[in-house]
Amino acid sequence: MVRGETLTVQTENRVELTDVTDQIVALVRGSGVREGIVSLWSMHTTFAVFINESQQALHADIKRLLEMMVARDADWMHNDPDHSDCDRFNADAHLRAMLLGHSLTVQVSAGELVLGQWQRVLVAELDGPRSRTLRIQIMGVS
Amino acid sequence: MVRGETLTVQTENRVELTDVTDQIVALVRGSGVREGIVSLWSMHTTFAVFINESQQALHADIKRLLEMMVARDADWMHNDPDHSDCDRFNADAHLRAMLLGHSLTVQVSAGELVLGQWQRVLVAELDGPRSRTLRIQIMGVS
Amino acid sequence: MVRGETLTVQTENRVELTDVTDQIVALVRGSGVREGIVSLWSMHTTFAVFINESQQALHADIKRLLEMMVARDADWMHNDPDHSDCDRFNADAHLRAMLLGHSLTVQVSAGELVLGQWQRVLVAELDGPRSRTLRIQIMGVS
Numbered sequence: 001m002v003r004g005e006t007l008t009v010q011t012e013n014r015v016e017l018t019d020v021t022d023q024i025v026a027l028v029r030g031s032g033v034r035e036g037i038v039s040l041w042s043m044h045t046t047f048a049v050f051i052n053e054s055q056q057a058l059h060a061d062i063k064r065l066l067e068m069m070v071a072r073d074a075d076w077m078h079n080d081p082d083h084s085d086c087d088r089f090n091a092d093a094h095l096r097a098m099l100l101g102h103s104l105t106v107q108v109s110a111g112e113l114v115l116g117q118w119q120r121v122l123v124a125e126l127d128g129p130r131s132r133t134l135r136i137q138i139m140g141v142s
Numbered sequence: 143m144v145r146g147e148t149l150t151v152q153t154e155n156r157v158e159l160t161d162v163t164d165q166i167v168a169l170v171r172g173s174g175v176r177e178g179i180v181s182l183w184s185m186h187t188t189f190a191v192f193i194n195e196s197q198q199a200l201h202a203d204i205k206r207l208l209e210m211m212v213a214r215d216a217d218w219m220h221n222d223p224d225h226s227d228c229d230r231f232n233a234d235a236h237l238r239a240m241l242l243g244h245s246l247t248v249q250v251s252a253g254e255l256v257l258g259q260w261q262r263v264l265v266a267e268l269d270g271p272r273s274r275t276l277r278i279q280i281m282g283v284s
Numbered sequence: 285m286v287r288g289e290t291l292t293v294q295t296e297n298r299v300e301l302t303d304v305t306d307q308i309v310a311l312v313r314g315s316g317v318r319e320g321i322v323s324l325w326s327m328h329t330t331f332a333v334f335i336n337e338s339q340q341a342l343h344a345d346i347k348r349l350l351e352m353m354v355a356r357d358a359d360w361m362h363n364d365p366d367h368s369d370c371d372r373f374n375a376d377a378h379l380r381a382m383l384l385g386h387s388l389t390v391q392v393s394a395g396e397l398v399l400g401q402w403q404r405v406l407v408a409e410l411d412g413p414r415s416r417t418l419r420i421q422i423m424g425v426s
Binding site: 178200203211243282 | 354381385
């Protein structure tokens with residue numbers, strides 16, 4: 001059995017983390033798949049999906065690390081009108097998403113998402129605010 | 143066919159890499175799946191799974207890079223009692239695991255894990271020593 | 285249904301990004317799978333696969349970021365004959381591939397690869413030039 005779904009996330013800031021675990025859990029429960037996998041796919045280059053604990057202090061640390069690794073105002077060529085027709089000045093968002101990743105494949109067992117005690121599915125808006133889409137494909141046996 | 147398994151890894155140090163390829167290969171061979179995929183999932187926020195060569199010198203380089211990218215003693219908010227109830231001072235472990243990744247989906251073909259010549263499945267303990275669990279879901283046709 | 289394929293990429297430079305989206309799309313279309321997933325797996329430790337926009341300016345930024353995060357000429361132990369029998373001096377390539385990732389699992393729906401508007405499948409040669417292999421496993425229902 002293969003079931004496709006979409007999840008929309010409306011973000012409010014340029015860089016923002018959102019915990020979407022509960023929505024994914026609900027889609028898995030509603031799918032009828034008991035044993036299998038669920039693929040989570042960001043439909044955007046500047047919107048990432050990854051696993052971590054959902055805690056405000058840690059979210060602040062993640063945003064700080066992203067700025068340390070990929071400074072927004074570094075002299076990126078993607079932001080340079082002489083080399084790029086991109087007018088969003090969002091090279092940092094492309095590079096940060098690449099480091100966090102655009103997809104996850106999560107296990108489903110006994111009809112539930114397989115997650116550790118502190119693990120949550122987080123999405124990272126890196127060039128918002130925007131309306132973002134996560135495509136979800138649930139695949140397995142009932 | 144979908145088969146679930148767990149693999150336990152007892153770590154001995156705070157930061158430590160372990161090659162678990164042989165255990166995964168054995169589970170795949172025992173599953174009866176000939177063509178399909180195997181999902182490897184860390185059940186922890188501070189325990190990662192990824193691909194690389196298994197060589198002591200390279201493992202030392204990986205640990206050094208993790209410290210360069212995410213310094214343990216930087217002023218992370220997750221370690222600050224004013225902002226966090228975490229008493230493990232393990233912000234670095236959360237951030238490093240995020241960069242390495244918590245999961246892999248590997249191909250199975252002709253009953254074997256599909257790996258390149260030097261590729262090994264490595265797990266990274268980032269806040270040990272602890273007992274860690276990797277969940278394994280093998281899915282495909284016999 | 286499970287279909288295995290291989291894609292060969294001949295690279296021309298030590299560090300080089302190649303857009304392989306069109307080849308993957310063609311393999312998916314030829315597979316007969318309508319709903320499912322496709323696993324893309326680099327068969328090498330120093331060859332990565334990831335998602336981003338395919339634009340020359342951004343590709344230059346990606347290469348620059350890789351050099352900023354993992355300097356080629358840093359004093360890596362993997363490059364030190366006293367600690368390693370590797371004579372390629374390619375520690376940077378191993379570490380960069382680890383950050384970009386060696387695999388992707390992409391959704392297939394209505395017989396097509398599920399990708400966002402600007403998303404392209406890119407492979408990163410990190411220790412070329414060489415002939416590289418990406419293994420592709422397409423799995424799902426027709």
